[in-house]
Amino acid sequence: xxxxxxxxxxxxxxxxxxxxxxxxxxxxxxxxxxxxxxxxxxxxxxxxxxxxxxxxxxxxxxxxxxxxxxxxxxxxxxxxxxxxxxxxxxxxxxxxxxxxxxxxxxxxxxxxxxxxxxxxxxxxxxxxxxxxxxxxxxxxxxxxxxxxxxxxxxxxxxxxxxxxxxxxxxxxxxxxxxxxxxxxxxxxxxxxxxxxxxxxxxxxxxxxxxxxxxxxxxxxxxxxxxxxxxxxxxxxxxxxxxxxxxxxxxxxxxxxxxxxxxxxxxxxxxxxxxxxxxxxxxxxxxxxxxxxxxxxxxxxxxxxxxxxxxxxxxxxxxxx
Amino acid sequence: xxxxxxxxxxxxxxxxxxxxxxxxxxxxxxxxxxxxxxxxxxxxxxxxxxxxxxxxxxxxxxxxxxxxxxxxxxxxxxxxxxxxxxxxxxxxxxxxxxxxxxxxxxxxxxxxxxxxxxxxxxxxxxxxxxxxxxxxxxxxxxxxxxxxxxxxxxxxxxxxxxxxxxxxxxxxxxxxxxxxxxxxxxxxxxxxxxxxxxxxxxxxxxxxxxxxxxxxxxxxxxxxxxxxxxxxxxxxxxxxxxxxxxxxxxxxxxxxxxxxxxxxxxxxxxxxxxxxxxxxxxxxxxxxxxxxxxxxxxxxx
Numbered sequence: 153x154x155x156x157x158x159x160x161x162x163x164x165x166x167x168x169x170x171x172x173x174x175x176x177x178x179x180x181x182x183x184x185x186x187x188x189x190x191x192x193x194x195x196x197x198x199x200x201x202x203x204x205x206x207x208x209x210x211x212x213x214x215x216x217x218x219x220x221x222x223x224x225x226x227x228x229x230x231x232x233x234x235x236x237x238x239x240x241x242x243x244x245x246x247x248x249x250x251x252x253x254x255x256x257x258x259x260x261x262x263x264x265x266x267x268x269x270x271x272x273x274x275x276x277x278x279x280x281x282x283x284x285x286x287x288x289x290x291x292x293x294x295x296x297x298x299x300x301x302x303x304x305x306x307x308x309x310x311x312x313x314x315x316x317x318x319x320x321x322x323x324x325x326x327x328x329x330x331x332x333x334x335x336x337x338x339x340x341x342x343x344x345x346x347x348x349x350x351x352x353x354x355x356x357x358x359x360x361x362x363x364x365x366x367x368x369x370x371x372x373x374x375x376x377x378x379x380x381x382x383x384x385x386x387x388x389x390x391x392x393x394x395x396x397x398x399x400x401x402x403x404x405x406x407x408x409x410x411x412x413x414x415x416x417x418x419x420x421x422x423x424x425x426x427x428x429x430x431x432x433x434x435x436x437x438x439x440x441x442x443x444x445x446x447x448x449x450x451x452x453x454x455x456x457x458x459x460x461x462x463x464x465x466x467x468x469x470x471x472x
Numbered sequence: 473x474x475x476x477x478x479x480x481x482x483x484x485x486x487x488x489x490x491x492x493x494x495x496x497x498x499x500x501x502x503x504x505x506x507x508x509x510x511x512x513x514x515x516x517x518x519x520x521x522x523x524x525x526x527x528x529x530x531x532x533x534x535x536x537x538x539x540x541x542x543x544x545x546x547x548x549x550x551x552x553x554x555x556x557x558x559x560x561x562x563x564x565x566x567x568x569x570x571x572x573x574x575x576x577x578x579x580x581x582x583x584x585x586x587x588x589x590x591x592x593x594x595x596x597x598x599x600x601x602x603x604x605x606x607x608x609x610x611x612x613x614x615x616x617x618x619x620x621x622x623x624x625x626x627x628x629x630x631x632x633x634x635x636x637x638x639x640x641x642x643x644x645x646x647x648x649x650x651x652x653x654x655x656x657x658x659x660x661x662x663x664x665x666x667x668x669x670x671x672x673x674x675x676x677x678x679x680x681x682x683x684x685x686x687x688x689x690x691x692x693x694x695x696x697x698x699x700x701x702x703x704x705x706x707x708x709x710x711x712x713x714x715x716x717x718x719x720x721x722x723x724x725x726x727x728x729x730x731x732x733x734x735x736x737x738x739x740x741x742x743x744x745x746x747x748x749x750x751x752x753x754x755x756x757x758x759x760x761x762x763x764x765x766x767x768x769x770x771x772x773x
Contacts, residue, residue: 256682318668322668
């Protein structure tokens with residue numbers, strides 16, 4: 153097998169705020185092989201979007217990053233500004249959430265899709281860029297003539313497709329999709345996800361899919377990583393993790409989705425009690441213990457490390 | 473499918489310029505202002521065909537055999553002044569000078585103000601603080617003393633008036649643009665452009681400037697009348713170019729030579745009305761542009 157497209161080694165991100173240091177990511181290691189897909193799930197504030205920003209070094213100046221991010225074999229945090237610009241979008245591209253805000257309202261969408269190509273000079277003439285834009289638009293299911301439209305003339309689903317077309321413009325090896333379907337209705341959401349899956353198959357793209365919707369990840373990703381309070385608490389093949397969670401937190405997340413046809417889950421919706429912890433004031437020991445139904449006294453003492461919990465599976469809980 | 477459109481939705485295929493013009497045409501005050509401006513613009517453009525500026529020299533005016541202080545009934549269309557010069561000729565030529573100064577001074581203001589505002593707002597940090605302190609330094613310089621001092625150093629010319637107005641008015645523009653850039657740079661599409669490897673220059677050109685250009689345009693239009701009034705003030709104080717009569721210059725000469733006490737209304741009324749009309753027209757067009765650029769303003773009316 154070729155080298156992995158993305159490797160995170162003990163990634164730590166701490167935001168310096170006026171209220172003190174807030175650790176958002178506390179030692180995350182993961183790998184995505186070429187053409188592979190990893191789903192990253194967790195509640196709001198668990199650090200999953202911070203990881204997306206850290207991969208392309210897009211975090212604000214108040215963020216302190218340590219550990220290593222290898223994107224297509226290059227350490228993103230060792231690169232000079234020119235090298236960093238070259239890696240952005242050609243090695244890894246982001247499909248942003250909130251399609252309306254990620255598009256410039258006063259620029260035609262065709263020009264915006266062409267932007268990465270012109271920045272990276274992957275096309276030589278404006279005419280070639282135009283042809284390529286038409287191709288990209290067709291590949292995401294938008295008629296090529298719509299290249300002249302402004303973002304406000306498109307529907308929410310179309311705008312999200314435009315962002316996907318833009319992400320594909322420089323043939324990246326890795327696509328980072330940060331909640332690509334929030335604020336879309338369910339039907340459009342399904343279409344956009346099917347499109348992403350098709351494009352992955354055609355282009356052998358690796359995908360880092362970030363969402364809070366566990367059920368989506370099991371359908372569209374090979375592997376699953378569950379984050380809680382800035383760390384990965386469980387990792388493994390997506391079907392296995394969803395069907396038989398090892399960590400009590402994953403169990404809670406999985407149980408929050410009702411199973412169609414299962415009467416008991418309809419009548420007694422189960423989920424997690426309590427709120428995610430404040431990253432600035434994490435509980436001692438396992439950060440999940442205040443909400444954990446199986447918590448024991450020793451859970452308050454030390455934070456468990458990831459350990460093998462099954463074939464190709466790891467979980468961070470003393471009970472496995 | 474729901475269209476989550478926060479901007480005004482236009483019909484598909486309609487260009488931005490087309491929809492802009494449609495909105496502008498709907499505003500009565502904008503169209504009246506535009507009509508006045510077009511009229512004065514044409515007058516200013518054809519002025520060299522109607523009027524020979526040589527006749528503003530008192531010697532030439534005397535050789536033409538014009539009467540002195542003639543009312544419009546004796547020397548149509550607008551009579552003559554104390555130096556036997558045609559007031560109509562001065563009015564026509566004055567439109568040219570006033571519009572030139574108004575537009576050129578505004579251009580100077582916009583260029584300096586936009587450059588400083590965009591750099592300060594986009595870069596932020598120490599450069600921002602530094603540029604803003606310079607801006608404040610220029611803000612507190614009183615306009616008239618600086619104008620008088622510069623005119624005495626550089627000599628009395630139309631270009632110096634433009635320079636003085638530009639130098640004293642760019643700080644307001646810079647602050648306005650900076651605040652707008654600060655909000656635009658927070659938007660996600662700027663992050664997106666950075667994430668795809670764009671350099672700052674590219675981001676400013678393609679994403680920041682197009683999103684503040686509406687504001688720049690509306691304010692430029694509102695700044696022209698202020699520049700014209702400043703020019704009038706400076707000319708009235710005797711700082712203008714004597715050989716290039718503007719409306720302000722006409723008012724000054726009428727005042728200095730006792731046109732008011734002589735009841736020679738034809739000498740000062742045309743220039744005064746000209747200033748009023750152009751300033752009002754620019755303000756009307758500017759307000760309309762501002763309302764289109766910022767729809768929230770329009771609803772309050």
